[in-house]
Amino acid sequence: MLKLRDFIRLIVMAIFCHRLRAFLTMLCIAIGIAAVVLLTSIGEGIHRFVLSEFTQFGTNLIGINPGRATTVGASVGVFGAERPLTIDDAEALKRIANVEAVIPMVQGNAEIKAFGKSRRSTVYGVGAEFPTVFTFNVSAGRFLPDDDPLAPRAYAVLGYTLKNELFGTKSPLGQYIRIGGSRYRVIGTLESKGQVLGFDLDDAVYIPTQRSLAMFNRDSVMEIDLLYKEGANQQQIVGAIEKLIIARHGKMDVTITTQQQMLEILGSILNVLTFAVGALGGISLLVGGVGILTITTIAVRERTSEIGLYRALGARRIQILALFLGEAAILSGLGGVIGLAVGLLGGQLLQLIFPALPTHFSLFFTSLSVILAIIIGLIAGVLPAMHAAQLDPVTALRAE
Amino acid sequence: MIELQAIQRDFNVGDQTIHALQQINLTISQGEYVSIMGPSGSGKSTLLNVIGLLDRPSSGTYTLDQAEITALSDDERADIRQHKIGFIFQFFQLLPRLTAQENVELPMLLAGTAPFVRQQRARKVLQSLDILDRAGHRPDQLSGGQQQRVAIARATVMQPKVILADEPTGNLDRHSGREVIRILERLNGEGMSLIVVTHDPEVGQRAKRHIRMIDGKITHSD
Ligand SMILES: Nc1ncnc2c1ncn2[C@@H]1O[C@H](COP(=O)(O)OP(=O)(O)O)[C@@H](O)[C@H]1O
Ligand SMILES: [Mg+2]
16 A cells, blocks of 8 residues: 555645646635634624723623613613602612612713813713722822712813813813803813723713703613622622612612623624624635635546556555545645735734734634635545546546 | 456447447467557457456456456456556656656555665666666656656566557657567566557567457457
8 A cells, every 4th residue: 555655745746746736726725714814813803802892891880771671772661650760779779788889870961161161072970989980090189079969069070181172281170160051160180091982981071960960951860880899799789789679669660781791792792793704704715615626626637647547557546536635635734824824914914004903813713714724625625536536547548 | 367258348428339349258378479450449449458457348257367357346456457467558658747767666656665665676677678877857858769668667567467558659660669569578578478459560460479359359369
C-alpha cells in the first residue's frame, strides 16, 4: 500500500503542478472564511459593546413600571383601572429587606434659563440615591440631598453638557436657574457620562421627583428603579415587591423588569444579530464551496488519463479517491488558514481605521468557520473524487 | 499462463450493441512473443485490455496463472495489474510533472516500496535501458524514443510476467521504433511474455507467434 509520506508527496506535487488552479481553490475558501471571521467579529463587537453599555449600571437593578405588560417592554395599561405609581409607593418599597435604594423617576423636557442663556433639555425627576444606582460621579458640589420626598427643596444638579452650555467655564454652584418657569438653586454638577444607548445623559438637569411631578403636571411617576444588595435573592425581592404592590393597589397593576431579564432579552436579540451576520459570511463560504466544486471537477476531468494510468499501474479505487480528497482537504485547509489570517488582520485594520466600530474576535465563530470550511472543502472534493475513483480505467486512459 | 475461453466483449452505444470481441479462445504460455495485427476497430486494443485486467469481458472465462480472473473484485484485479502486468502505450502516458526516474518509481510508490529500494531499482532499470543519464529530465525534455524507453522501464520495474504493448511504435520514427522493439525482445528473452499490438507488418512479423483479428474475431493464430 501507498506510504503516507509518498501519498502526501503525490498530492503536493499535483498541487504545485496546477498552481493557478490550486490558488483559485484556496482563494474561494479564504474569501469565505475571511468574510465569516470579519463579520462575526463585528457582530460580536457590537454585541459586547451594547451589553457593556447596559451593565455599566450594575446588574442588581429592578425596574417597576405602571401597567401590566403583555410582553416585557410594552406595557398595556388596563384603562382607568390601575392605581398611579407614586412616591409613597417608592417609600414603601424602601422598607423591603435587602433593598439599598429606590428612585421614583420622571422624565420630561423643559426650557432652562440662566443669566439670559436658555436651552431646552431633558429634566429628570430623581431621588437622592440616583448617582449610586446609576453609577454617576459628581464633579463639583453634591447631588440632591435626602430631603423629605414629598416636600423637597428646589435644588438642581446639572449634567455635563448643560453646565457647559449655560455656564461655560464659570462655576454654577449656588447660582439660580429657571426650569420650566420655577426657580432652582444649582448645588452640583455631574461628570460626563456620554451617550448611553443614544440617550444623552449629559444634556440634562436633575431635580427632586416631587418637583418634577408638579412641573409636568403628573400624579404618578413613570418608573421606580430599585437597587438591591449584591448577593441578595432576586426572586425573593421580586416576590416582596409584588406582595407590597398588591397590598397597596389592591391588585398587581405594575410590571417588574429585572436587569437580568433585560440583559437576557438583549443578549438574545444580539445573538440573532451576530448569527445573521455570521450567516452572511456563511453564504460567501458556500459560494466558495461551489467554486471549489467547479475547480475540482475540472481538475478531475483534466487529469482523467492520469487516473487511468494510476489504475493501470495497480492503484485501487480507494487510493484514487484518497488522492483527490487529500488534495481538496489540503487546499481547503490552507485556504482556511489564509482566510483566518486575512479575517483577523482585517478586523485589526478595521479597528485602526474606524476606532468607533467595536470588533471582537470570537473563538467560537472562528473555529466554527474553519471547521465549516474544511467540511465544505471535503464535500466539494468528495463528489469529483468519487467520480474519479469510479472512472473505468480503459475510458480514462483513452481520454486526452 | 493466459487462457481465454469464449470471451465476449459487447459495448452498448445508444440502442446499438457493438461486439468488440466475439468468441475469443486463446492460450498464451509463459515467455511467448505474440503479435496481434488487424485493421483498425477489429478489437485488438479491447483484447489487450481484457488480458491486462483493465477491462472485464461481458462473458467467457479468463484464467491467468491458473487463477480464474473474471470473478475477482476490483481491488484484487488492481493488485494483479500491479504485480503481474506491465502496460506500454502508444502515447507513453508519462506524467509530465515527474522526472523520468520518478515516473519509473511510480508503480513502486503505489505499491508502498521504501524510497531507497525504489530509487535503486529505478536507476538500475534505467541503466539497463541506457537512459540513466536522462533520469532527472522531465518527459518534455526527452525524445519520443527516450520517452517510450522510460515507459518500458516503468512497465518492467515491478518485474511483471507479461508485457502488453499497444502500438508501442505507433508514435515513433522508424529508427526509435526498432530500438524500442529490440528492447522489448530483450526483455522477452529474459522470460517475460510479450504481447504486441501493431499496425506495422515489419514489427508484427518479428514476433514468434502471429494473431490476426477482424471484426472482433481471431481469424488466424499460429
Ligand atoms: N468504450 C467503448 N465504447 C463503445 N465502443 C467501443 C469502446 N471501446 C471500443 N469500442 C469499439 O469496439 C471496437 C473495437 O475497438 P478497439 O479494440 O479499440 O479496436 P482496435 O484497437 O483494433 O482499433 C471498435 O468498433 C470500437 O469502436
Ligand atoms: Mg487500438
